[in-house]
Structures are given as C-alpha cells and as structure tokens.
Amino acid sequence: MEIRILVVDDELSMREFLAILLKREGYAVDQADCAEKALEFLDSITYDLVISDVKMPGLDGIALLGRIKENSPDTAVLMMTAFSTAEQAVEAMKLGAYDYIAKPFKVEEVKVLVRNALEKRDLKRENQRLRQEVQERYGFSGLIGKSKKMRELYSLIERVAPSIANVLILGESGTGKELVARAIHYNSPRKDKAFVAVNCGAIPETLMESELFGHKKGSFTGAINDRAGLFEQAGGGTLFLDEIGEVPLQLQAKLLRVLQEKEFRRVGGVADQKADVRIVAASNRNLEEQVREGSFREDLFYRLNVVQLQMPPLRERTEDIPLLVEHFYRKYVQSNRNGEIITPGALKILMSYPFPGNVRELENLVERCMVLGGGTISEESLPPQVRGSQKSATAPVGDFEIPSEGMDLEGYLDGIEKRILLQALERCGGVKKKAAELLGLTFRSFRYRLAKFGMDEE
Structure with a gap:
C-alpha cells in the first residue's frame, strides 16, 4: 500500500528538496506552505507521516502538531527547525512528535528518521490490531448467543472477572469452557499479563508435577536444565487448568498447597516461590461424584469451586444455532458475501439435532459444508447422521447407526427426551397436566423433566 507523506514548510526550496528526496525513496508526497494549508490536506487525506517546520507565519508547527494528534493520532510527525532549542524539542515530544530534526540536516539522517517513524507507526497499529483481535476473540463478543442461559452466563462473567476468586467451569465437551476462561481473564485486572492454558x-x-511447578537441573533423568513450570509462566496472570478431574490424587495435594499457601516449589528444588496466579479450572466430569468416589479431594474441590459457572449444552440453547451458524460461516468464508447462508430446511434439521459434540461439533459441521459445498448450507450438504437425526429419534434401536467419530449417549437421549416433551406440550396447547397424562407421567415427574432442561418457566 502506498505511503503518503505531507511536507509543511514556508520555504519553497526546503519543501521541494524534501519532496524530491522522499519521492526517490518511493513515497507519495504532498506539499503545504503553511499550517492552515496542511490542515486542508489533512481534512481530506490520511497521511502516514507529516514533516513540519516549527517556525511558520500564522499557525506554527507546534500548534499544527497538536491539531494532527487530536484529529489523526495514528499519523507520525517529525518536526524541524533552524532555531533548535531544548524547550521546543521537549514540547514537541510531549505533544506526540516522533522526533525532532535541527536544520541543516544530513540526507541520510532524514532517511533513517523517516523509516524509523513509519516503523514505529506500523508497530503501534499492529499492537492496536492485536489488542482488538484479542478483545473480539476473548471478550464477550467472542461468546456467541443471546439465549436466556447465555445472557445469564455473560452476567456471571461480568461479576466474577474483576475479582481474584478462583472459578470452576463445568460443562460437556465442546461447550466453550476455555473461551469463557479467556473471557474472564481478558475482562479482569490481569488482562495485560499471561493467560496460560493446560489440558x-x-x-x-x-x-x-514438572509441567505445573517446573524442575531443577538433575532432579530426574532428562532434566538437563532448570525449567520454569506453568505457575511461573502465568505469574501475575491466569492459569487455566482444563480437565482438572484428571489430576492424580498425589498431585492434588500439592495443588491444594499452592492454593492455600500461595507458593510452590520446583521438582528437586529447596526454595519456595510465590504464586501470584489466578486459577480457573474446568471439567466435563461430575467432580462432586468424583469426591464421593474418593478420586478427587473434597478440600481441593471447595478451593476451586469458589465461583461455579455451568456451561449450557447446545441442545439447551437451540435458539442460538442460527447466530452460531452465521458466525462460523463468516469465519470460514473470507468474504462479505450476501444472500442465503443456510436453507430453511437445513436450519430446521440443525435446530432439532441434539449435537452431542455441542458448539465444537457445529463449527466442524459448518466448516465441512464449506469445504464440500462452498456456498449455501443445504440439507444435501449436511452429514448423513445429522440428516437422519429426526428419523432416528423415533426409529427402533436396530435402525440407529452410531457415528464414526463416536457420540455422547446421554446428550443424545436428553435431546430425544426434550423433543418429546416439547411435542407433548405443543399437542396439548401448553397445558402441562394434559401433556403429562399424554406421556403417562405424573404431573410432578413431568415438571421435574421440564426443569432438567430449563423449560419449567411460568
């Protein structure tokens, strides 16, 4: 992309000299003989760099610098004058000038300063872009959904993020637990420090143990150097412990000590180190059941479970599916293509499919459709197991075929149960007592099943 530079000086010879020099370097150059003329240019053109004299009739260069930084803060500015003083240099730098050139100057000096000013401007823009990308990806805009369950989740994240409390995120595989952990981190006071995730x-x-706490050289076979663990790498930031239920009991005791004492020791080390780390843990297993079974420490569970966030499975927020489909479509189709993204028939199938793999399965499905079909997502572009989900919900077990990638049986059966409940309510005009009788259930049992899916709302 062409780099545009504006040269501002009341001396014609100086303007033309700089214009010729800069054009030879490949830049597009405009000239202005006063600050007022420069402002007219700046109103209609975005410049990458402005080189301005300080001493000019009317509005001087310092005043022009202030106006530029007010209206176009990304534009780099170099100041120049034959009357160099330390006071002017300090004032110009305070107002945001990249550097200060004293006349007469050397050609090579100008070339280097221009390149450096443009490189710093590019670095600043890249940092802004990366910060924006992080915010979009891991801020609330990265969580897609407007259903009641998702709005409740957003509210909890907003309340818990500014605190230092440990957070436990529970939910099935593919529901977006790590995305929520990152949202907590990037909306917290620790957002400028590291977010370290480990499965x-x-x-x-x-x-x-070595991965979490690090080790000293020679502490075990293969430990050829000192190595910092994840607690050190996440210092001042957030450590996300995914699938915390997989941590063995022996190590759970050491993890508990870190949470209680806020310090740890490297494997083979003798000195304790402070652990300034916020813990966000996650699991797709029932940790309370593991506590009862004795495979997970009760005291560790309560240390982690200061604030609990429950991730809703996709089958419990089907109203978010159209938004998610559009989001993933835009992700994999890098264009502003208008028109139909998904046919009504295909959307109807997706809305009734139980999605045992949750949001991750939906993303993979959209990507598959884009790779194989390219344009609009149609019924024909959906995988056979998805197209056949409506039929298999009422088909005998012998006609059902388990998907090659496996499935979440409980999730699948929950999806079938939910659809039956909804169908009974629809047939009985929303009267729960009649719907319960239609299904051969007591009213209390019917209410319990509705509540299980968050459907028992008055």
Whole structure:
C-alpha cells in the first residue's frame, strides 16, 4: 500500500528538496506552505507521516502538531527547525512528535528518521490490531448467543472477572469452557499479563508435577536444565487448568498447597516461590461424584469451586444455532458475501439435532459444508447422521447407526427426551397436566423433566 507523506514548510526550496528526496525513496508526497494549508490536506487525506517546520507565519508547527494528534493520532510527525532549542524539542515530544530534526540536516539522517517513524507507526497499529483481535476473540463478543442461559452466563462473567476468586467451569465437551476462561481473564485486572492454558488430561502423570511447578537441573533423568513450570509462566496472570478431574490424587495435594499457601516449589528444588496466579479450572466430569468416589479431594474441590459457572449444552440453547451458524460461516468464508447462508430446511434439521459434540461439533459441521459445498448450507450438504437425526429419534434401536467419530449417549437421549416433551406440550396447547397424562407421567415427574432442561418457566 502506498505511503503518503505531507511536507509543511514556508520555504519553497526546503519543501521541494524534501519532496524530491522522499519521492526517490518511493513515497507519495504532498506539499503545504503553511499550517492552515496542511490542515486542508489533512481534512481530506490520511497521511502516514507529516514533516513540519516549527517556525511558520500564522499557525506554527507546534500548534499544527497538536491539531494532527487530536484529529489523526495514528499519523507520525517529525518536526524541524533552524532555531533548535531544548524547550521546543521537549514540547514537541510531549505533544506526540516522533522526533525532532535541527536544520541543516544530513540526507541520510532524514532517511533513517523517516523509516524509523513509519516503523514505529506500523508497530503501534499492529499492537492496536492485536489488542482488538484479542478483545473480539476473548471478550464477550467472542461468546456467541443471546439465549436466556447465555445472557445469564455473560452476567456471571461480568461479576466474577474483576475479582481474584478462583472459578470452576463445568460443562460437556465442546461447550466453550476455555473461551469463557479467556473471557474472564481478558475482562479482569490481569488482562495485560499471561493467560496460560493446560489440558491436564493430555499430560502423562509422571510429567505433570514438572509441567505445573517446573524442575531443577538433575532432579530426574532428562532434566538437563532448570525449567520454569506453568505457575511461573502465568505469574501475575491466569492459569487455566482444563480437565482438572484428571489430576492424580498425589498431585492434588500439592495443588491444594499452592492454593492455600500461595507458593510452590520446583521438582528437586529447596526454595519456595510465590504464586501470584489466578486459577480457573474446568471439567466435563461430575467432580462432586468424583469426591464421593474418593478420586478427587473434597478440600481441593471447595478451593476451586469458589465461583461455579455451568456451561449450557447446545441442545439447551437451540435458539442460538442460527447466530452460531452465521458466525462460523463468516469465519470460514473470507468474504462479505450476501444472500442465503443456510436453507430453511437445513436450519430446521440443525435446530432439532441434539449435537452431542455441542458448539465444537457445529463449527466442524459448518466448516465441512464449506469445504464440500462452498456456498449455501443445504440439507444435501449436511452429514448423513445429522440428516437422519429426526428419523432416528423415533426409529427402533436396530435402525440407529452410531457415528464414526463416536457420540455422547446421554446428550443424545436428553435431546430425544426434550423433543418429546416439547411435542407433548405443543399437542396439548401448553397445558402441562394434559401433556403429562399424554406421556403417562405424573404431573410432578413431568415438571421435574421440564426443569432438567430449563423449560419449567411460568
């Protein structure tokens, strides 16, 4: 992209000299003989760099610098004058000038200063873009959904993020637990520090202690150097322990000590180190059941479970499916294509499919449709197991085929149960007592089943 530079000086010879020099370097250059003329240019053109004299009739260069930074803060500015004083240099730098050139100057000096000013401007823009990308991805805009359950989740994140409390996120695989953990971090006072995520189920038991706490050289075979663990890497920030239920009992005791004492020790080390880390843990398992079974420490559970967030499965927020489909479509189709994204028939199938893999399964499905079909998502572009989900909900077990990638049986059965409940309510005009009788259930049992899916609202 062409780089545009504006040269502002009341001396014609100086303007033309700089214009020729800069054009030879490949820049597009405009000239203005006063600050007022420069402001006219700036009203209609966005410049990457302005090189301005300080001493000019009328509005001087310092005043022009202030106006530029007020209206176009991303534009880099170099000031120049034959009357160099320390006071002017300090004033110009305070107002946001990149640097200050004293006349007469050397050609190479100008070239270097221009390149450096433009590089700093590019770095600033890149940092702004990355910050915006992080905010979009991990702020609330990264969580897609406007259903009641998602609005409740947003409210909880807003309330818990500014605190230092440990958070436990529970929910099925694919519901977006890590995305919520990142949203908590990037909306907290720790957002400028590290967010470190680890899947506890993916680390061999023999290496887990070293991964979390680090190790000293020679502490075990293969420890050829000192190594910082994840608690050190996340210092001042947030450590996300995904699948916390996979941590072995022996290590749970050491993890509990870190949460209680706020310090840890490297494997093979003798000195304790402070742990300034916020813990966000997650699991797709029933940790309370693990506590009862003895495979998860009760005291650790309560330390982690200061604030609990429950991730709703996709089958319980089907009204969010159209938004999610559009979001993933835009993600994989890099264009502003207008028109139909998904046919009504295909959307109807997705709205009734139980999605055992939750949001992750829906994203993979949209990506598959884009790879194989390209344009609009149609009924024909959906996988056979999705197209056949409506039929299999009432088909005998012998006609059902388990998907090749496996499935969440409980989730699938819950989806069938929910559809039956809804169908009974629809047939009975919303009268719950009649719907219960239609299904051969007591009214109390029917209410219990509705509540299980968040459907028992007056």
